[in-house]
Amino acid sequence: AREEAMRSFRNVDKVRDEAYDIKGGGWFETLAQDIRYGLRVLLKHKAFSGVAVLTLALGIGANTAIFSVVNELLLRPLSYRDPNRIVMVWEITPEGRHQNTTSRSNFRSWREQSTSFEKLAAFTDLRLNLTGNFEPEELTVQLATPEIFEILGVDPILGRYLLPADGEQGTAPVTVISYALWQRRFGGRNDIVGQQISLNGSPVTVIGVMPAGFQFYIKQRSGTGRPAELWSALSVPRSATIAGERGRYLSVVAKLKDGVSAEQAGAEMRTIAARLSEEAPQYNKNFSAEVLPLREQFYGNVRRPLWLLLGAVGFVLLIACANVANLLLSLATSREKEIALRAALGARRLRIVRQLLTESLLLAAVGSLVGLAFAWLGIKGLIAISPRDLINLQNVGLNSSVLLWTLAISLLTGIVFGFAPALHITRLNLNDSLKEGGKGEATQASGNRRLRSVFVVSEIALAVVLLAGAGLLVKSFIHLQQVERGFNSENVLTMVVRLPDSKYPDDPQVVSFFRQSLERVRSLPGVQSAGIINFLPFYGGLGSATGSTIVGRRVPPPGQEPTTDVRVADDGYFNALGI
DSSP states (O other): OHHHHHHHHOSHHHHHHHHHHHTTHHHHHHHHHHHHHHHHHHHHTHHHHHHHHHHHHHHHHHHHHHHHHHIIIIISOOSSSSGGGEEEEEEEOTTOOOSBOBOHHHHHHHHHHOOSEEEEEEEEEEEEEEESSSOOEEEEEEEEOTHHHHHHTOOOSEEOOOOGGGGSTTSOOEEEEOHHHHHHHHTTOTTOTTOEEEETTEEEEEEEEOOTTOOOOOOTTOSSSSOOSEEEEOOOOSSOOSGGGOOOOBEEEEEEOTTOOHHHHHHHHHHHHHHHHHHOHHHHTTOEEEEEEHHHHHHTTTHHHHHHHHHHHHHHHHHHHHHHHHHHHHHHHTTHHHHHHHHHTTOOHHHHHHHHHHHHHHHHHHHHHHHHHHHHHHHHHHHHHSOTTOTTGGGOSOOHHHHHHHHHHHHHHHHHHHHHHHHHHTOOOHHHHHSTTOHHHHHHHHHHHHHHHHHHHHHHHHHHHHHHHHHHHHHHHHHHHTOOOSSOOTTOOOOOOOOOTTTOOSHHHHHHHHHHHHHHHHTSTTOOOOOOBSSOTTOOSOOEEEEOOOTTSOOOOTTOOOEEEEOOBOTTHHHHTTO
């Protein structure tokens, strides 16, 4: 029976191999063989492998670095609770200026009349001096209504956040501090809650510490131009009159009710703004309102540049692929007889293509590993040169999403630059290829030249696009550098001095301080001239503005009065800046 069974199987080893392949063992074994052989080939051609790996590493590293920024700023959810429901609410001025701050009275009306929001919070930034038994430091303090922490959905790691009672008149001032400030100035002391600190010479009690990485900074209309490190209560009393609160300096953040879109909330806010325009035309005539999603507020102005930059480094990667494909074609010339011999011994074309693709994927894998090192350096450089007001930029890094992107792009890269050469080299005439000096070598070389010409043309086309774009960007940058600013900043030093109300409560004391300080500065060796002004050029933040009328002319109707920015300077300011 055994002999009869063996005769029916005929070639037992062949049947055993087929069963092995069906179970998958043969595929893994041949893959391992392909990898070992591919490594030997790459190590044999060290110069080729080094150039190919470096070329791919630059392309993959650049793509990984830019994608890490795109992923953090544009793709990952914001680090707040229900971030898609958080919006900013702004006014639109009669002149059409968007994202304008509002007044306390208008904020109170928005909160009372709107139905689209769960909560609204108002805030404004200012600079205060932290003093005590250490070196003084100027810090940004965000005055906010207590709802702001509930809207953002972030709880302190120590103590509590602000409550409505904290903003009531007559209560002792309290503050919540950032994690970074807690570590930097107070050594991370666990007993910081309940301790008093000095802000502009006045005692303030610390009631909480926010978690590490928490930041809420809105660049538009910021009064300081930098993120806050402390949060204190902002009072919005119900009894105050519109006439006493017409100054517009509050930014507003809100949380939409479930199921309400930003567009629906914006329509309601425009209706409320029109109603306020009719009720108080002397202050609100022709003012409108708008609602912006928080991500749009944070990154709306960088979304397009980031996607363009990702596309540009994608072009760089395509150029790298074309370069490596050309190198593979050059290497293929020396391997024609090897490939022909494998085919003559029975290797199918698909099997040879798989071997060659394995080699190209090995190149891509090593290139991606080296590219990760380049990406790490690139990320550090991008963070160093990026605007400091980009929220979450400090979280950019080589996380799991970025590593998956690198894996996917390296696999795709290996297939892209390896597939065409692999197919091309396997289209051989065995007889001609195995003959020394046969016409097949000339034919194959001619085919290689045609395909390499295609790659070269593609590289040049992609490079021209990149160079044209880069040239236009450089030209624009040079033009921006040459814009006449109206003053001479060369050898000009500036400083910002804010006096604490506790030490300088009266105007004459303030004037006396600056007059004496200016006299001493002018007497310093090397100082040619000096002056003072309340807002430096390009300093950012909110400035002073006022309505105006011309004596002897008819007073314009509400909403049509001319307004102007106001700066207060002394007689030395224009001379110091060469104006």
